[in-house]
Each structure stands twice: as C-alpha cells, then as structure tokens.
Amino acid sequence: MEVITRAIDKLFPEAKSTRLKQLCPTRWVERHDSILLLQEMLPAVQEALEEVSHWKDVESASMASQLLCALHSSSFMISLQVKARVFSLSSPLARFLQHEHIDLLNAMNIVTNLKGTIEKIRTNAEEEFATIFNASETIAELLSTSIKAPRRTGRQTLRCNIETDNPQSYFKVSLFLPFLDHFLSELNSRFLKHQDVLKSFECLIPTSTSNAEVTRTQEESFKTLLNFYQEDIQIGDIAAIGELHMWYERVKDLKISSREAINYYTACHQDVFPTINTLLKTLITLPVSTSTSERSFSSLRRLKTYLRNTTGQQRLNELAMLNTHRELDINAAEVLDELAKTPRRLEFRLS
Structure with a gap:
C-alpha cells in the first residue's frame, strides 16, 4: 500500500485519490470507480509493480512480475480503455440505483437513455474505437510497450482467431463489439424487460x-x-x-x-x-435493484468479525436490525432493564 501511495504522490501530486480502490464483490458502483481510477493511475501502478518485483521477498516479487506482465499485454490495455469508456457512461446509473427512494419509472428512463447512448457508440463503432485505440497507444508509449495483435494459428478453439494483422481491426472485432453487445444484452435482460x-x-x-x-x-x-x-x-x-x-x-x-x-x-x-x-x-x-441487500452483505463483515465468529443466528439477526435501522434512538437504560429481567451472574450497572 505504501509503495503505490508513493508512486501516486510522485507521478500525480495533484490527484484527489492517493490509493486504488478494490473491486467490491457486492456493490457495482465501486467497480466503476475502481476501473476509472486504475485507468487514470496506470503509470503509477507500473512503477509500484516494478519496485516490488525487485524485492527480496520471492512470493511478492513473483506476483508483482506476473501482474506487470499482464499490465503490458495489449488485450489488457485495450480492455481497460473500453471498460473505462462504457463505465463512464453507466456510472450515473449505478450511483442512482444505490438510492433507497427510487421508483421503476425514473430508473427505466435513465436506463433507456443509457441504452440509446451505447447504441449510438455501437453504430459509430469505427470512429469510437479509433479514439479508444489511439488512447491505448498513448498509454502503451508511457509504459514503454506497444499494441500488437496476437499471433494467428491454423486451428484455434480457445480464443478468437480473426484473420487480420491490423491490431486495431483485431481488437475492435474481438473485444470492443462483443463487449458492447453483451452490455446492451444485460441492460435488456436486467432492466428493460420491465418496460x-x-x-x-x-x-x-x-x-x-x-x-x-x-x-x-x-x-x-x-x-x-x-x-x-x-x-x-x-x-x-x-x-x-x-x-x-x-x-x-x-x-x-x-x-x-x-x-x-x-x-x-x-x-x-x-x-x-x-x-x-x-x-x-x-x-x-416494485423492486428496481438489489442495492439494499448488497449493503447488508457489505455490512456483514463488520457485524460478524473474527472475535464474534461464534455469534448465534439470533444475535446476528438482532445486530443486523440495529445496523439497518440506525435512525432509531436506543435508550441504554431500557435495554439494561430488559436484560436484567433474566437472572445473570453478571450484574448490569449504568456508568
């Protein structure tokens, strides 16, 4: 953590964020921020990985070398730029879906607008991907590498074997267009079926x-x-x-x-x-998203910690209710009076 913080302070002294964000397994809005921040701080990530790869700790140095190799791959740089382009458009929708007081009408309007924007990008795929490819080449120069299409083989079953030697054409067909089609398909299946x-x-x-x-x-x-x-x-x-x-x-x-x-x-x-x-x-x-349940899963690790690993189901449910309804005013005296009704070896007293 200190290595990446020093690299960001060195290369991006005026940056608002001083560290990267992890990919949250439950809250998708955090994934938008993590992708966009990684795309912005990529040179600092490379410098941090290069430093760690020279450590005497074999395990850390080996992992950093593997990540550095993946960072320099053409498919990674193109994929990062494609995701950053699309996620910059879907980020407002992801933030809006985190609100508790949203209805299906407003959500569908935003989803429809997002779908129209992505469809315009799909229609103008040649011009849109040219901009993305140029940005990827600029980043590749900063990382002292270049964008190259993978070699073709006579018989390939595990990946696309597109018959072209032009990197721009290859990644447009193999990455950009499939990602847009999949994104539109997910919008239709998750939201627009309610239309x-x-x-x-x-x-x-x-x-x-x-x-x-x-x-x-x-x-x-x-x-x-x-x-x-x-x-x-x-x-x-x-x-x-x-x-x-x-x-x-x-x-x-x-x-x-x-x-x-x-x-x-x-x-x-x-x-x-x-x-x-x-x-x-x-x-x-009518449910619009699963943001409320996602918040409960995110809070679970704070409710059931290592020291509370033997927490029973009833106690865990009660802690979850307290965490959910934080606006309620809990009177400590009333709680102690209720607990004192059951005989205990430990005597409750107010400090």
Whole structure:
C-alpha cells in the first residue's frame, strides 16, 4: 500500500485519490470507480509493480512480475480503455440505483437513455474505437510497450482467431463489439424487460398536471393493470375507469414538481381513490435493484468479525436490525432493564 501511495504522490501530486480502490464483490458502483481510477493511475501502478518485483521477498516479487506482465499485454490495455469508456457512461446509473427512494419509472428512463447512448457508440463503432485505440497507444508509449495483435494459428478453439494483422481491426472485432453487445444484452435482460409493465403504470402519472386528460390509450393501459392486479382491486372496471377520470381532475389541482411515483401516492387519498392508491402503492414497491441487500452483505463483515465468529443466528439477526435501522434512538437504560429481567451472574450497572 505504501509503495503505490508513493508512486501516486510522485507521478500525480495533484490527484484527489492517493490509493486504488478494490473491486467490491457486492456493490457495482465501486467497480466503476475502481476501473476509472486504475485507468487514470496506470503509470503509477507500473512503477509500484516494478519496485516490488525487485524485492527480496520471492512470493511478492513473483506476483508483482506476473501482474506487470499482464499490465503490458495489449488485450489488457485495450480492455481497460473500453471498460473505462462504457463505465463512464453507466456510472450515473449505478450511483442512482444505490438510492433507497427510487421508483421503476425514473430508473427505466435513465436506463433507456443509457441504452440509446451505447447504441449510438455501437453504430459509430469505427470512429469510437479509433479514439479508444489511439488512447491505448498513448498509454502503451508511457509504459514503454506497444499494441500488437496476437499471433494467428491454423486451428484455434480457445480464443478468437480473426484473420487480420491490423491490431486495431483485431481488437475492435474481438473485444470492443462483443463487449458492447453483451452490455446492451444485460441492460435488456436486467432492466428493460420491465418496460411493458411500466407502460401500463404510466397512465397513473399524467405527463402534464395542468391540462391532464385521459386518452383512449391510457384507458386501455389502465384496463391492462386492472386485469393483471384483479385480485387486489375491489371494484369493477367501469367504476375503476371513472375513478381514473376523477383522479386526473384531482391531479390538475395538485402542485407536484416531479413525476416521481411516491409524490403522487402521497397525494392520493386511499378512501377517495382506492384503486389508484393500490396501483400506485404497487408501482413504488416494485423492486428496481438489489442495492439494499448488497449493503447488508457489505455490512456483514463488520457485524460478524473474527472475535464474534461464534455469534448465534439470533444475535446476528438482532445486530443486523440495529445496523439497518440506525435512525432509531436506543435508550441504554431500557435495554439494561430488559436484560436484567433474566437472572445473570453478571450484574448490569449504568456508568
């Protein structure tokens, strides 16, 4: 740690970060930051690895030499630049998904914008990758190496065996385009498959509150919701559609600045608009991401440390609840009174 810190202070004295970030196994937003920071501090990483590779500690020197060899590989430098380019665009989405109070509507809008941007890069792949390749060549010069395409063989089954001697063409076909296609595929499978459900819920939130009017398309979407959640709806379709029209009239009198579902749900009276209230409650409770559970996994190592390795399941659950609900005020006297009800050999006293 001290070696990389000295290298960063030497080569990047004005840098805001003085150390690299680890790849967090649970929180993806940390992976964005780690990739972007590594791409920025790559010369300092090389200098630190070169220093460690000359240590007398054989294990550390051998590991540093292996990492240094991987650092100089063309595929690593190209992959790092490609990830940095894409992750710089997806980083706002990753940070937004960490918020506790997000709804499916806002999340889908950001995902749709990100997908459109990545598709533009995919369409202009020739120009985009030319910029990435030039940046990789610049970094290769700083690391005293060069970008080269791997050799081709007559029979290859473990990697792409593209018939070209041009490094730029090879890495565009073997790395850049597959990564973009995979990224778009993951966006579709993880987020955009909710679009059909979201389109139906949009009828509950008018685009304009001043002149909101129910259209024929919105009525059809509303009927789709009524049919899908028929077990939760207590009234008939005709009465529910009439309630939708009255809800739009009510929205005209509301001064809601944003189209967040939670704001409309707060303004929707349960007794006056029971159907709309139920559907809005469903919308705001639809899971967008797993950030909350990711935080719990990240906190687990602080709850169950080496000294608490024999912690029972009940105690661990109680510690997790205390860690989750930190806003609650715990009265130490009440806790001791509760514990004192059970006979113990140790006497509890307030200091």
